[in-house]
Amino acid sequence: MGNPQMLAFYITVSCIAFVISKIIISILLYKRWKRKHLVYEDDFSGGKMVMFRSPIMQSLKSDAFLKKTLKLSNKDIIGSGGYGTVYKLTVSDSTAFAVKRLNRGTAERDRGFERELEAMGDIKHRNIVTLHGYYTAPHYNLLIYELMPNGSLDTFLHGKGMNKKFLDWPSRYKIALGAARGISYLHHDCIPHIIHRDIKSSNILLDQNMEARVSDFGLATLMEPDKTHVSTFVAGTFGYLAPEYFDTGRATAKGDVYSFGVVLLELLTGKKPTDEAFIEEGTRLVTWVKTVVEQKREDHVLDSNLECCTVDENEINSVFNIALICLEPEPSKRPSMAEVVKMLEQIKITKFI
Numbered sequence: 001m002g003n004p005q006m007l008a009f010y011i012t013v014s015c016i017a018f019v020i021s022k023i024i025i026s027i028l029l030y031k032r033w034k035r036k037h038l039v040y041e042d043d044f045s046g047g048k049m050v051m052f053r054s055p056i057m058q059s060l061k062s063d064a065f066l067k068k069t070l071k072l073s074n075k076d077i078i079g080s081g082g083y084g085t086v087y088k089l090t091v092s093d094s095t096a097f098a099v100k101r102l103n104r105g106t107a108e109r110d111r112g113f114e115r116e117l118e119a120m121g122d123i124k125h126r127n128i129v130t131l132h133g134y135y136t137a138p139h140y141n142l143l144i145y146e147l148m149p150n151g152s153l154d155t156f157l158h159g160k161g162m163n164k165k166f167l168d169w170p171s172r173y174k175i176a177l178g179a180a181r182g183i184s185y186l187h188h189d190c191i192p193h194i195i196h197r198d199i200k201s202s203n204i205l206l207d208q209n210m211e212a213r214v215s216d217f218g219l220a221t222l223m224e225p226d227k228t229h230v231s232t233f234v235a236g237t238f239g240y241l242a243p244e245y246f247d248t249g250r251a252t253a254k255g256d257v258y259s260f261g262v263v264l265l266e267l268l269t270g271k272k273p274t275d276e277a278f279i280e281e282g283t284r285l286v287t288w289v290k291t292v293v294e295q296k297r298e299d300h301v302l303d304s305n306l307e308c309c310t311v312d313e314n315e316i317n318s319v320f321n322i323a324l325i326c327l328e329p330e331p332s333k334r335p336s337m338a339e340v341v342k343m344l345e346q347i348k349i350t351k352f353i
């Protein structure tokens with residue numbers, strides 16, 4: 001064989017080897033994806049159910065699960081917010097989920113939407129609500145979350161009538177620390193790092209042990225909030241948004257730290273940051289607390305519900321101080337979430353030294 005023939009032979013062999021290696025890689029990637037997911041396409045509804053593999057999801061029958069999911073109705077509603085309605089899906093006496101229905105966006109956004117959901121499904125942390133799967137149909141999407149039996153911190157602190165329940169100081173401290181750990185995990189341990197963008201008491205849910213679980217991270221980027229939802233402003237919620245957000249419109253980790261500072265104030269004062277009274281007066285919970293602290297009347301801001309029982313004043317003061325540095329107007333002066341976790345943990349450590 002002459003040189004040109006040899007060259008042609010080598011080129012052909014390399015091309016075939018290249019194509020075969022690509023096919024093998026694709027098959028392996030697909031197999032890996034399949035190992036992580038259970039996909040069920042439903043011809044009748046025209047939708048696709050993706051369930052992330054976990055012992056709980058593997059114990060379910062996809063078609064029966066889908067049928068139950070599609071039968072959810074108004075009587076199953078447990079809440080609603082800026083992005084959609086939340087339903088309770090009961091599968092058996094011991095298994096239930098929270099299903100959030102979102103109105104479907106454009107096809108282009110939906111491709112990104114599925115990618116984001118896959119990333120969310122990979123996140124597992126004891127202080128973050130697990131996303132178990134999703135369902136996409138032509139006109140809407142459903143997100144299937146772990147059900148949090150104690151609802152949200154918001155309902156605990158500000159619920160009406162029977163819904164409002166008393167939270168003692170140790171429970172509030174535990175919730176603050178758990179939520180801080182969850183947000184810190186998103187900021188520092190996830191790759192790529194995740195900015196929550198909508199930290200608030202209704203996105204801090206409570207499990208059966210009253211442990212805090214952060215929910216709805218990523219939703220602010222995935223979805224445009226429903227325009228009719230009054231409390232949601234751009235991406236995030238009025239009353240919790242850092243001041244610089246109004247100038248730059250950019251969500252940052254330090255913006256999440258600020259919103260977490262507002263949640264700490266909420267736990268300490270029992271007041272609702274989105275309360276009309278604050279918004280009407282043009283003052284926010286943060287400005288109100290800062291004014292009272294400047295006047296050295298801190299004890300006036302503490303939640304009157306906490307007066308009934310003994311509370312550790314040193315602990316309360318330390319949490320107040322942490323809240324105030326999270327609420328520094330200058331973002332660079334705010335601590336990182338990892339530092340906030342350390343400061344909150346330190347409160348208990350120093351107590352036992």
Ligand SMILES: Nc1ncnc2c1ncn2[C@@H]1O[C@H](COP(=O)(O)OP(=O)(O)OP(=O)(O)O)[C@@H](O)[C@H]1O
Nearest residue numbers: 079080081082083086098145146147148151152202
């Ligand atoms: N996984 C869950 N388990 C139990 N209850 C939930 C769950 N997710 C949401 N809820 C309930 O549904 C309510 C509404 O949640 P949703 O996230 O739709 O709105 P929101 O957090 O109030 O506002 P936004 O849409 O701006 O985040 C919550 O306050 C909570 O009570």
Ligand SMILES: [Mg+2]
Nearest residue numbers: 081202203216
């Ligand atoms: Mg929410």
